[in-house]
Amino acid sequence: MEYLSNIELYYSSPGNFSNDIIILEGEDFSHAVKVMRHHEGEEIYVTNGQGKIFKCVIESVKKGFINLIEKHCYTYENKLEKINFCLPKLKSADRFEFALEKCVELGITNFLVYDADREVARGNKLERWNKIALSAMKQSLRSFLPKVNAAGPLSEAVKREGKKYVFDQGSKIEFKSIKKNYSEDSYFFFGPEGGLSEKEFGYFVENEIYRLTENRLRSETAIIVCATLL
Secondary structure (H helix, E strand, O other): OOOOOOOOEEEOOHHHEEOOEEEEEHHHHHHHHHHOOOOOOOEEEEEOOEOEEEEEEEEEEOOOEEEEEEEEEEEOOOOOOOEEEEEEOOOOHHHHHHHHHHHHHOOOOEEEEEEOOOOOOOOOOHHHHHHHHHHHHHHOOOOEOOEEEEEEEHHHHOOOOOEEEEEOOOOOOEHHHOOOOOOOOEEEEOOOOOOOOHHHHOOOOHHHEEEOOOOOOOHHHHHHHHHHHO
């Protein structure tokens, strides 16, 4: 598997790929033309968000889009495809977005934002969060488009089929010590600043509750540490 570096990566939706012809449009088109000043004959790299990065040559620059010709395709594997991070909304939007960005850089591609009993922030900013995830994917030269979805209250989020992990400082099971299985659907739940309520912990059985580190971490730090360990 070949990894790229020192390139600018653009994203184009799968519908813009036909045989060896690729269309680049929207914000990525504007960035390529107005910021990076690309022109006909130059090479650029584009991902379809489905595990492929294409080295292309600009055939023509039109009004609102670029025609590209594919020259080479790099194919990657999503090793964390079955991993789902279930995040609470945090009081600080900046801290939440920082955690989301870093998780994408570390390879997490599936996010569910749930409503916690003790959360302070309200409402969803799914469009903004998905834009942040897209930008982080391109910045870190990854090729799988992350997805951020709303999951409703925690009581609904835990109903999904798969292995569950939730973190509590008082647990006797150390997360680092367990054998991790990346081939089954797994859901990792993180609490808000005030932690999960007693009622919310009741949604999990004892062997689903883990201690992430020896010391207490901020919510956003715990999210990033878990992504790093995975």
